[in-house]
Amino acid sequence: MEEKKNLATREAYGLTLAALAEENDKIVVLDADLAGSTQTAKFAKAAPERFVDCGIAEQDMVGVACGLASCGKTAFLSSFAVFATGRAFEQIRNSVCYGKYNVKVAATHAGITVGEDGGTHQSILDVSLMRSLPGMTVICPADATCTEWAVRAAAELNGPVYLRLGRLAAPAVYEAGQEFTLGKGQLLRTGSDIAIFASGLMVSQALEAAELLAAEGVKAAVVDIHTIKPLDTELVCSLAERCGAVLTVEEHSIIGGLGSAVAETLMEAGISAAFQRVGMKDTFGQSGSPAALLKYYGLDAESIANQAKATLARKK
Amino acid sequence: MLDTIALARTMRQEIIKMLTASASGHPGGSLSATDFLAVLYGEFMNVDPAEPRKADRDRFVLTKGHAAPALYAILALKGFFPMEELANLRKLGSPLQGHPDMHKVPGVDASTGSLGQGLSLACGMALAAKMDGQDYRVYALMGDGEQQEGQVWEAAMFAAHYKLDNLVILLDHNHLQIDGNIADVLNPDPLDEKYRAFGWNVIQIDGHDHEQIRTALAQAREVKGQPTVIIGETVKGKGVSFMENQAGWHGKAPNAEQSAQALAELEG
Numbered sequence: 001m002e003e004k005k006n007l008a009t010r011e012a013y014g015l016t017l018a019a020l021a022e023e024n025d026k027i028v029v030l031d032a033d034l035a036g037s038t039q040t041a042k043f044a045k046a047a048p049e050r051f052v053d054c055g056i057a058e059q060d061m062v063g064v065a066c067g068l069a070s071c072g073k074t075a076f077l078s079s080f081a082v083f084a085t086g087r088a089f090e091q092i093r094n095s096v097c098y099g100k101y102n103v104k105v106a107a108t109h110a111g112i113t114v115g116e117d118g119g120t121h122q123s124i125l126d127v128s129l130m131r132s133l134p135g136m137t138v139i140c141p142a143d144a145t146c147t148e149w150a151v152r153a154a155a156e157l158n159g160p161v162y163l164r165l166g167r168l169a170a171p172a173v174y175e176a177g178q179e180f181t182l183g184k185g186q187l188l189r190t191g192s193d194i195a196i197f198a199s200g201l202m203v204s205q206a207l208e209a210a211e212l213l214a215a216e217g218v219k220a221a222v223v224d225i226h227t228i229k230p231l232d233t234e235l236v237c238s239l240a241e242r243c244g245a246v247l248t249v250e251e252h253s254i255i256g257g258l259g260s261a262v263a264e265t266l267m268e269a270g271i272s273a274a275f276q277r278v279g280m281k282d283t284f285g286q287s288g289s290p291a292a293l294l295k296y297y298g299l300d301a302e303s304i305a306n307q308a309k310a311t312l313a314r315k316k
Numbered sequence: 317m318l319d320t321i322a323l324a325r326t327m328r329q330e331i332i333k334m335l336t337a338s339a340s341g342h343p344g345g346s347l348s349a350t351d352f353l354a355v356l357y358g359e360f361m362n363v364d365p366a367e368p369r370k371a372d373r374d375r376f377v378l379t380k381g382h383a384a385p386a387l388y389a390i391l392a393l394k395g396f397f398p399m400e401e402l403a404n405l406r407k408l409g410s411p412l413q414g415h416p417d418m419h420k421v422p423g424v425d426a427s428t429g430s431l432g433q434g435l436s437l438a439c440g441m442a443l444a445a446k447m448d449g450q451d452y453r454v455y456a457l458m459g460d461g462e463q464q465e466g467q468v469w470e471a472a473m474f475a476a477h478y479k480l481d482n483l484v485i486l487l488d489h490n491h492l493q494i495d496g497n498i499a500d501v502l503n504p505d506p507l508d509e510k511y512r513a514f515g516w517n518v519i520q521i522d523g524h525d526h527e528q529i530r531t532a533l534a535q536a537r538e539v540k541g542q543p544t545v546i547i548g549e550t551v552k553g554k555g556v557s558f559m560e561n562q563a564g565w566h567g568k569a570p571n572a573e574q575s576a577q578a579l580a581e582l583e584g
Contacts, residue, residue: 028447054470055473057467059433059436060436061436063433063471064471064474067426067438067441067442067443068440068444070440070444071371075440090430091436095433098427099426099427100419
């Protein structure tokens, strides 16, 4: 699996789908005219008779996926995250989730690292929307290895799943063959000063931030929360309690996403900690290179390290 | 063969009774769709109440989910669940939700209620049959007000593009929606020309004439390479004099006195 190093999670998604095309004849894949971008074209090539291009009609695509699922198919549908979860939200609510269909919403181009396309195409609310749906599992893998697991886990789980995937090449966080468990966070770095919970592309940024912090004598723990729902509340609580300071990092609005999920968990558990959400601060994005955008919105390693230090300063 | 006229009459009576018992629900669009359902389930649907989920069954999607009372009536009469259950419509804990729930009611193939979503589900079912080389058919009952939803036309394009000749829309063209006449609210007509332009086989009938419904359904089975829409001219509230053609009876249950009058009229 050496070739998977630093692949975009969308590419790993397409490669895994193509492998599953051979292994599982129940899998069907739908796309809305973005097969090249979402990488579902790889599945289309492997199993054209089980690939359905729905055209630029996301709402219909969601319903067609449900109809296929009701007849025994495992349906993966893909588009850009902003359209899949926003344009077709009510279809995902009332058709997919209310109907408890075996449909996987695998959305690519999530977050601001879509880059130059700008604010209309940068999906920063999707986790919030998908997390609120009863019965929906939400997974946001950090790299190619985690993505391969996530796609396979989604295929095996009988019910709705949201897979949040990115456009940008994601630095490899895991060795090939790494094992994951749905709903269990991955402790990637131990530390006792501050706990950093991150998801998706932000995991590699958080690890880099932890290195910067270590150079200044700050011991930061870093956890990959690949499954945002159901959240690993046990790990979140125990680590927050031990560190007394918590930073959440997500390529998403600070409203309703990973940060909110962690905050809800800690408040209900009665755990008091210096707490900061790092993410898009109730604002839309804009055009720019991914690197420039990450820096501008405070989502690069250096900004994350700075926000960790500011949070530590508030620690009691 | 079942007498579909008698079946439709009993369905209408059960609709009135269950709405009265729940003091809630949608009589107008249930009564206008009754004849479609009586002929479809009476003579065409390949379904087995003893095995409601069998893989090769015909599928039915009530895309105008608010006509649930009509669907519940025919499913109970066909033996999918006990008739006594009908009195529990819309009550807490009842399987008979205000809009049909496939996980709670045997014989319901799709949970619906949000208008405009059902045709897409039906397309997926019809496509699955094609993929699997199965010959079951898929029927979708839609409202005319529902045609105002954009997703309907995405699905209409999809069905024709993928040549879903195993898919049939029964379009309950009763001309009324909550805010009034569909032509005044947002005119979806001419629906026949629209569907024809979208690549569909279009059949126009009197949606209360069982012989015409029967002929249309039989004809739809013979069409190859394109989906069929059967546009039935109907009367909202059909069979109950004071409900007929009254938009006010879209989503209002009759009181005891109105119920008695309705049942007397339906007894004929």
